Amino acid sequence: MALLALGINHKTAPVAVREKVAFSPEQLQDALLEACHEAQLAEVAILSTCNRTELYCASGVEGGRAVLEWLGRYHGLDYTDLEPCSYLHWDEDAVRHMMRVACGLDSLVLGEPQILGQLKTAFATAQQAKSVHSELGRLFQHTFSVAKQVRTQTSIGENPVSVAYAAVSLAQHIFTDLGKSRALLIGAGETIELVARHLQQAGVREIVVANRTLERAQKLSDEVGARAILLPEIPHALASADIVISSTASPLPILGKGAVERALKQRKHEPMFMVDIAVPRDIEPEVGELSDVYLYTVDDLREVIEENVKSRESAAREAESLISHGAADFMRQLRSLDAVDTLRSLRSKMESLRQHELSKALRQLENGRDPQQVMEQLSRGLTNKLLHMPTVQLKNATAQGRTELLELTEELFDLLPDSATEKNPE
Structure with a gap:
């Protein structure tokens, strides 16, 4: 079984492409089952965030192209449009890539912690869809363990560097005194929660949280001293907002x-600062054409973020070392599991031979044969039966020049002379 990681991310494609291959939470269950069927995958999980869409697969056939073709068909895109901006990793490289993603080493914001939670959600969704089983299940659990090790043993997450932090930092550059500014936040997920907390710490005058469900918006509002509204109320709140930051899972x-x-017009053309963190985008790109609007997407935050990642670079090198060890360890475990079926078959065959010889011996004892002779015949017959096929195969292999099997047999049955016990020629 081959492991495969295929994706498109912020390094390989702009937001205009990434939003076309993004999956909404409502799509994932059906998409997982469809991917298994159409791309002939034994197991699959899908991670879809503002910065990446990735498929983690276990496949009996090396079908990277089949997976990418399915991704294109699902979103109404051509394979030739996706192939140049996609990447593909197999086996240990796929394992290492997933671990780097989980630890935030492949993120726009180096070491950002939100991606681990998103990966856990992707795993849980695949479990609900029954599209992951033993192989990917072990990989996800091992990945989470390595990510925890990286978080506890390095300083990769110590400094406040995130898309949310970068958005608020950019707002502080534009508005010298946030204490006079009003903010409208659209969405109530983890990213908006971080934005709200950063704005609160920066002393913003007022925060309004708009969300599809009032309950979730109210919960966040209570925590940060904001006001909660529903999405249809946004047009009324928009005129008073100096800062608008949006991050929802809306497909439109x-x-x-x-x-x-x-x-x-209601603001008398007083400037507005907007950041669209969502993929697909929450704010129409044409909004950026308005002269009194400063609209930024998640890709525009790159410069702000890059200024803050230098302090994490040393920790990232330590994390890379832990990930390399973790990936190698997982592959060793995987290879050891490959031996389980062979060993089970070997034990079953040996048990069958033992039962056959034992039955013969018991019948002879019932017929009054001498027990000592029966035991000698049992031991001799069992030895002959156990060694017959290996003997035939070794002779055939040697005749064909495959002498490496002789060396393996000597190692397997500990037939090599022990140099420590050999008699000293002197």
């Missing part, structure tokens, strides 16, 4: 150019 834009134009 939530804010259009027309709504923002109307808000700007």
